[in-house]
Amino acid sequence: MKKIINNLTKKQWLIWGGSLLFALFFLMNRELIMLLIDGNIDAAQTFLKKNMGYALLFLFLVMLIQNSITIFPLILVISLNITLFGFINGFLWSWLTSILASIVVYYCVRYIFQETILEKFHPKLIEKLDTNGFAYVFQARIFPFVPTSLVNILAGLSTIRILPYLLATTIGNFLYFFVLSLIPAGIFFADWNEYVIWIIIVAAIVLYYLIKKKKKSIKNIDTAD
Known part of the structure; x- marks a missing residue:
């Protein structure tokens, strides 16, 4: 047994440690997680309101799981944040935790799990990201x-690289999460309607193509020089 423990690499320790932490999280919050899986936001809100500090930590971990393995619908997590913390704070917490979670998953895949899962994905998918990262x-x-x-x-x-990935994630998630946040917010604020949502969606698409066009023009200038 001692020999086996000594033979474990640092990477293997991280994998086993991370798996153990996730297992403990599920066991300790089994009832609450089942409420989320069932989509019972009201019951989950009642449960979490007893300890708002723990609610912040729990919802970050839920966002981390959602960014690792999609178990919970994203709209469900955002809705729960908004019902607990209000529209602005709920949206901001959803957005910030999504950025932090995406960075954690990015680094874990790159430096810990890459060898294990690389063969499970078609090379062309990775090539597309290599070519047009941002x-x-x-x-x-x-x-x-x-x-x-x-x-x-x-x-x-x-x-x-991490910077283009982080920038694209920060801007993209801000736009997309804001649109999603309008759905549960509509329950509380009658002023929000479908036209506002569609305007934001169109604005996001236009912004994407403007950024793409700008990057292409900069690349052409660099090539010409």
């Missing part, structure tokens, strides 16, 4: 068809 991540963030966890994992497997 644009690919930003586009994936603002469109709801690509799971958040998949974007984080592919980024970790690719050669995209």
Whole structure:
């Protein structure tokens, strides 16, 4: 037994340690997690309101799980944040925790799990991200068809640097999360309507293409020089 423990590498210790922590988190919060899986926001809110400090930590860990393996619908996590902390604070907490969680997953995939999961993904998916790093991540963030966890994992497997990845995630998640936040906010604020949501969606798409066009023009200038 002692020999086996000594043979474990630092990477293996991190994997086992992380797996143990996740298992403990699920066991200690089994009832609350089942409420989220069932979509019972009211019961989860009642449970978490007893300790708002723990609620902040719990919802960060839930966002970390959502960014690693998509178990909870993102709209559910954002809705719970907004019902607990109000529209502005709930939106900001959702946005900030999503950025932190995406960075954690990015580094874990790149430096710990890359060898284990690299072969599970088609090389062409990773090549697309290698070629258009910022644009690919930003586009994936603002469109709801690509799971958040998949974007984080592919980024970790690719050669995209942390700064472009972080910038694309920060801007993309801000726009997308704000749009999603309007859905539960509509329950409390009658002034929000579908036209506001569509304006923001169109603005996000336009902003994406403007950034893409600007990057292309800068690249052409550099090539000409």
